[in-house]
Amino acid sequence: MESLLLSLLSLQLFAVMLHVLAYIDPGTGSIILQALVASVVGALIAVKLFWHRILKFLGIRKGINPDPSEKQGDPKK
Numbered sequence: 001m002e003s004l005l006l007s008l009l010s011l012q013l014f015a016v017m018l019h020v021l022a023y024i025d026p027g028t029g030s031i032i033l034q035a036l037v038a039s040v041v042g043a044l045i046a047v048k049l050f051w052h053r054i055l056k057f058l059g060i061r062k063g064i065n066p067d068p069s070e071k072q073g074d075p076k077k
Contacts, residue, residue: 047054055061
């Protein structure tokens with residue numbers, strides 16, 4: 001019963017706060033935009049660096065592992 005009463009009082013307190021004074025200056029928008037652009041560019045660079053590993057993981061391209069016995073100058077042949 002006490003938790004229900006506490007919940008209702010808390011809900012009523014938040015309902016009374018109609019006017020909230022908050023200020024976001026114009027620089028905040030540019031920082032958010034800069035963070036989004038940096039995230040996209042960083043993700044693209046990471047994909048570019050690991051492109052062959054991604055294709056190998058997905059099974060699109062097989063890994064190239066040369067067989068040492070198939071060398072041109074192998075005297076065993």
